[in-house]
Amino acid sequence: MSRSYPVSIESVEDAFVSTAPALKVLVVDDSNTIRRSAEIFLKQGGHDVLLADDGFDALAKINDYQPDLVFCDILMPRLDGYQTCAIIKRNSRFADIPVVMLSSKDGVFDKARGRMVGSQEYLTKPFTKDQLLQAVQQFGVHHHHGAE
Secondary structure, eight states: OTTHHHHHHHHHHHHHHHHSOOOEEEEEOSOHHHHHHHHHHHHHTTOEEEEESSHHHHHHHHHHHOOSEEEEESSOSSSOHHHHHHHHHHSTTTTTSOEEEEESOOOHHHHHHHHHTTOSEEEESSOOHHHHHHHIIIIIHHHHHHHO
16 A cells, blocks of 8 residues: 555646746756766756756857756856856846856855856755745746746
């Protein structure tokens, strides 16, 4: 009997998830582990996932694919998350793409700085699947509808 319970919960979740529009989500992080786990969570949520390992790679992918939402790590070599977000927001073509900052520090200063450069939200790593998908629901869907 105990086996049938998780299955029914999963099928309810799947039915719920499938009603949401599939969004193009870009995950920018220099950690392969974070990229992989974010990709798995987002794909389970039915979304298309793009991955970038630094800010320059992210800007090229945003230019090519125009994602509905960007998750961006703060601490990255060459171009950090704040700089990457600021560049996205300064470009009129991409300024309305929501950016969610990812950081292993849950700091008030980091959150304030993230807002200053135009990010929508701030997730502390390690994040859960629910936190990630909730952020996509909250920010990505608004942008997606706006684009139609």
